[in-house]
Structure formats: structure tokens, C-alpha cells
């Protein structure tokens with residue numbers, strides 16, 4: 630089966646810093662792929678390019694057979710909103726909105742009416758065991774609760790690929806495990822693929838397959854099925 634998302638031979642420099650120099654990533658529908666590697670090796674840059682957030686200087690990113698960066702900004706944004714979900718390390722919830730409104734936000738940004746969006750968000754929060762947190766604002770939630778709300782927000786559009794950049798980086802290990810259980814159980818249940826950037830081998834152990842990035846280049850991680 631051909632991969633759903635393919636990044637090939639990506640090159641990216643920032644001024645005199647080379648972030649990527651021929652990095653590849655292929656993600657099949659429904660699989661969880663970890664991306665590990667030393668600090669500064671290019672993991673986040675690879676994730677951002679693969680997700681259509683950062684244009685590479687060279688190389689190709691295709692999603693469902695379409696060249697993401699040939700698409701133009703408007704169509705590429707629509708792919709990101711509808712097909713991709715994002716979970717970052719911290720500080721990603723809008724502080725003025727309730728947890729429910731945060732989860733509904735990707736639908737609202739895609740033009741879904743408020744009542745419909747909030748009903749869908751509430752149903753999802755219920756299934757994820759977050760219903761009682763719906764009225765709380767992010768400042769009233771613990772770090773782990775905020776990340777679980779962020780996971781719900783990433784899932785609300787029914788994405789095909791979830792990009793998670795150090796989703797447990799700001800959490801203790803027990804709380805991190807709860808977030809990873811939630812993320813991977815929900816991804817398995819909905820058939821979403823996950824690209825998981827992490828420093829933590831315990832987090833990477835949730836993946837089906839691993840990729841290592843070193844000095845802007847990627848390779849398969851030995852010892853991971």
C-alpha cells in the first residue's frame with residue numbers, strides 16, 4: 630500500500646543553519662511513527678515541513694498523492710484544517726476560551742456553525758472522559774488536563790494524520806503516559822496516523838515504527854518493529 634504522507638529529500642536552511650539536508654519520512658494510513666534524534670537535529674523542522682506548515686527549500690511533500698506545496702496557501706491550509714491535527718508541547722490552548730470552545734475551534738475555523746461545532750466537541754470530550762472539564766478555562770486546568778484537551782482538539786475534525794511535537798515534553802512521566810494512552814487509543818479507534826516527535830524512549834515505545842533524525846538526515850530506527 631502506498632504511503633498517505635511522503636516527505637522526500639527535504640532540505641531546509643535558516644540563514645547559515647542547515648536544519649534538513651535530505652530528510653525523508655513516509656507515513657501509512659493509521660500507523661504511529663516516532664521521530665527521535667538529538668536536540669537540534671531537525672525533528673521539528675521535518676514535522677513542520679511534512680505538515681505543510683513550513684515550506685522546504687528543496688524536496689517534495691505529498692499527501693494523498695497531492696504535492697502539498699504546489700497547492701497554494703488557501704488549499705494547503707484547508708488540507709491542514711480538515712485532514713491534519715496538531716498537538717504541541719504546551720501553551721497551545723486559547724486562554725480566553727473554555728475547554729469546550731478550544732476543542733470546537735478547528736471546526737469553527739472551518740466554518741461549522743457554533744452549536745454544531747460545540748455539540749460535536751462535547752460528544753468527543755465525553756468519549757475521552759473530559760466532559761467535566763468542558764466549562765473550565767485552560768488556566769484552571771493542570772498541564773496534563775490541558776494536553777488532554779489539546780488531544781481532543783486535534784481529533785475533533787476526524788483527521789487522517791495527527792502531528793504531535795513533544796506532546797508530553799512538559800509533563801511528568803505518569804501524566805505523560807495518560808496523554809499518550811489517550812492520543813494513541815483515539816488514533817487507533819479512528820484510524821488516524823500519528824507522527825510523534827519525542828526525546829523520550831518511553832513515548833517512542835507507543836509507535837509502530839521509528840525514524841531517527843541526525844544532522845538533518847533521517848533513517849529507520851533499528852529495533853523498532
Ligand SMILES: Nc1ncnc2c1ncn2[C@@H]1O[C@H](COP(=O)(O)OP(=O)(O)OP(=O)(O)O)[C@@H](O)[C@H]1O
Pocket residue numbers: 643646647648666667668669670671672673674675
Ligand atoms: N525558525 C527558525 N529560525 C532559525 N533557525 C531555526 C528555526 N527553526 C529551527 N532552526 C534551527 O534548525 C536546526 C534544527 O531545529 P529543529 O527545531 O528542527 O531541531 P529539533 O531536532 O526539533 O530540536 P529539539 O529536539 O531541540 O527541539 C537547529 O539548529 C535550529 O536552531
